[in-house]
Amino acid sequence: MRSSHTDVLVVGGGIIGLVTAWRAAQRGLGVAVVDPEPGGGAALVAAGMLAAVSELDHGEQTLLGLNIASARLYPDFVAELESVTGRDTGYRACGTLAVALDSDDRAQLRELHALQRRSGLESEWLTGRECRRLEPMLAPGVRGGLRVDGDHQIDPRRLAAALVTACERAGVVFHRAWAGRLRVVGDRAAGVTLAGGPERGAELDAGQVVIAGGSLSGRLAGVPDDVVAPVRPVKGQVLRLTVPRPYAPFLSRTLRAEVRGSHIYLVPRENGELVLGATSEELGWDTTVTAGGVYELLRDAHELLPGITELPLTETRAGLRPTSPDNAPLLGPTALPGLHLATGHHRNGVLLTPVTGRVMATVLTTGELPDDARPFAPGRFSPAASARLEQHA
Amino acid sequence: MSDDRLVIGDSVLDSRLIMGTGGAPSLDVLERSLIASGTELTTVAMRRLDPTVQGSVLSVLDRLGIRVLPNTAGCFTAGEAVLTARLAREALGTDWIKLEVVADERTLLPDPIELLDAAETLVDDGFTVLPYTNDDPVLARKLEDVGCAAIMPLGSPIGSGLGIRNPHNFQLITDHARVPVILDAGAGTASDAALAMELGCAAVMLASAVTRAQEPVLMAEAMRHAVEAGRLAHRAGRIPRRHFADASSPTEGRAMLDPERPAF
Numbered sequence: 001m002r003s004s005h006t007d008v009l010v011v012g013g014g015i016i017g018l019v020t021a022w023r024a025a026q027r028g029l030g031v032a033v034v035d036p037e038p039g040g041g042a043a044l045v046a047a048g049m050l051a052a053v054s055e056l057d058h059g060e061q062t063l064l065g066l067n068i069a070s071a072r073l074y075p076d077f078v079a080e081l082e083s084v085t086g087r088d089t090g091y092r093a094c095g096t097l098a099v100a101l102d103s104d105d106r107a108q109l110r111e112l113h114a115l116q117r118r119s120g121l122e123s124e125w126l127t128g129r130e131c132r133r134l135e136p137m138l139a140p141g142v143r144g145g146l147r148v149d150g151d152h153q154i155d156p157r158r159l160a161a162a163l164v165t166a167c168e169r170a171g172v173v174f175h176r177a178w179a180g181r182l183r184v185v186g187d188r189a190a191g192v193t194l195a196g197g198p199e200r201g202a203e204l205d206a207g208q209v210v211i212a213g214g215s216l217s218g219r220l221a222g223v224p225d226d227v228v229a230p231v232r233p234v235k236g237q238v239l240r241l242t243v244p245r246p247y248a249p250f251l252s253r254t255l256r257a258e259v260r261g262s263h264i265y266l267v268p269r270e271n272g273e274l275v276l277g278a279t280s281e282e283l284g285w286d287t288t289v290t291a292g293g294v295y296e297l298l299r300d301a302h303e304l305l306p307g308i309t310e311l312p313l314t315e316t317r318a319g320l321r322p323t324s325p326d327n328a329p330l331l332g333p334t335a336l337p338g339l340h341l342a343t344g345h346h347r348n349g350v351l352l353t354p355v356t357g358r359v360m361a362t363v364l365t366t367g368e369l370p371d372d373a374r375p376f377a378p379g380r381f382s383p384a385a386s387a388r389l390e391q392h393a
Numbered sequence: 394m395s396d397d398r399l400v401i402g403d404s405v406l407d408s409r410l411i412m413g414t415g416g417a418p419s420l421d422v423l424e425r426s427l428i429a430s431g432t433e434l435t436t437v438a439m440r441r442l443d444p445t446v447q448g449s450v451l452s453v454l455d456r457l458g459i460r461v462l463p464n465t466a467g468c469f470t471a472g473e474a475v476l477t478a479r480l481a482r483e484a485l486g487t488d489w490i491k492l493e494v495v496a497d498e499r500t501l502l503p504d505p506i507e508l509l510d511a512a513e514t515l516v517d518d519g520f521t522v523l524p525y526t527n528d529d530p531v532l533a534r535k536l537e538d539v540g541c542a543a544i545m546p547l548g549s550p551i552g553s554g555l556g557i558r559n560p561h562n563f564q565l566i567t568d569h570a571r572v573p574v575i576l577d578a579g580a581g582t583a584s585d586a587a588l589a590m591e592l593g594c595a596a597v598m599l600a601s602a603v604t605r606a607q608e609p610v611l612m613a614e615a616m617r618h619a620v621e622a623g624r625l626a627h628r629a630g631r632i633p634r635r636h637f638a639d640a641s642s643p644t645e646g647r648a649m650l651d652p653e654r655p656a657f
Contacts, residue, residue, distance in 0.1 A: 058607045059418055218448070232420075232448035260499070261552065284446035325421040 590623025
């Protein structure tokens, strides 16, 4: 059964697949998305911090460039998306405060501050008292903090819904089914076969195929071994609380914290939702919420914000970060002609959505990766690339 | 190195550096650090891992040919630790277990009573047990008496990087132990690892010192050299400590400098 031909077929309708489809359609390509539930995936769990500066880590300076580029795109990206769709994405330019609870945590945060300064990033060191003047619900024990006014937030669920609408308006076709198998004709990716839904067994033809399947990106059947996406799931448990009106605002900016060596964040939305996350677990595709996960998050949050125990706990959920070996995304063409990847965004998928759309649209229309995306080409993990690295070492 | 190898239970290893995997910023950095460390034995937390998943830390160890040493991190009772060890044996097909039973989350110090209890049970059950213990020479002896294959005293609390706080206790433990003594926890930098080996440890186990360093791969290489240097120094035998200088150059045959009769 042959049902359609399209220029670009995107496998996976999470935010990364959707932004790729939307931006490609805007450039005049015919685009289809294969996903049983477009607008789902890890974005339904993610907190939506746009934390290029406060999430900086040693050894991730290359990724930093891409993160910053995407953060800069965000205001215009959101404005365009909201005007095209008429939907609110919950984008909030509220800034971030990162705090330390004990003296060990403070030393850790001091080191982050030094790294930020060496990297030319803006952040301001505050005393514990100054932190508490900004956020009066903070525990008296807070030893200091970093104010990062450039790290904002968005509601990933509303972002995903808006991207679905934007795709529909741009003429993207949705096949609401699982992709069963990549079709390779000659030496070239030629489409996919659907595994379920009303079009079960349909063979979709495409000039180019993009795998944007999040943590499942490595599991599509029919992909030759040497171009399978090296992506694994890293589980994160996330809690959602509600701030009742009398307690509002409770928090007025994103709060990140080192609490006795473990790491948590709280993201307050304007609509009263308060997102608390996240664990980081290597447990395969398991998405169960565990007593230990909830306990540890609430224990640390309570040390940080004693008043949090008064808030209703409205949702507990676990999602899967799609993680590459170096925590950076895989963007652009693979060694199989016609097959691209847009996956492996790890904990930065929401932040990297605008830049991923730009990069993938460029690749799909010109065949070339933009310069700033070259370090993220999928080929960096191929055996040949490793051999080259060894020679240079 | 072939004449000076580490023997634990029925296994022989060339590398005396045992690595942990916790805290690594990415799998890629972890892999390069493990290679740089030269380790042949690496511990993984069974409670934080699904052994059936491809592309995880176990796949990295498998690819590098590094033996997996499962541990019972996160257990507070002998019962939990024994259960975790049995699950590990079933999942990974090894009866080696690095036994950790901690008393509380703040210090992560071992609970000696639960530890000894679990060690005894696991040895009886056929496990090769490597217990993470306090730097207590008496407890070390008791663990050896119940049949542990090695003793792994802490230099200082896990992840603290405070080094070996009580070198004398280490000396007492290594002087009397008939099984390998392995520094576990506390190493912060290369000199800590070298000191452990100089004190007679058979090996050094560390994770955070490498995985949380600014440049993990460089630190892994430093640790490899430190362990080798410390081992060589231990075998060479250090000179006695003296209160006053003892010139190393001979004094015979030097020119006599008599101020009354200039030589030239």
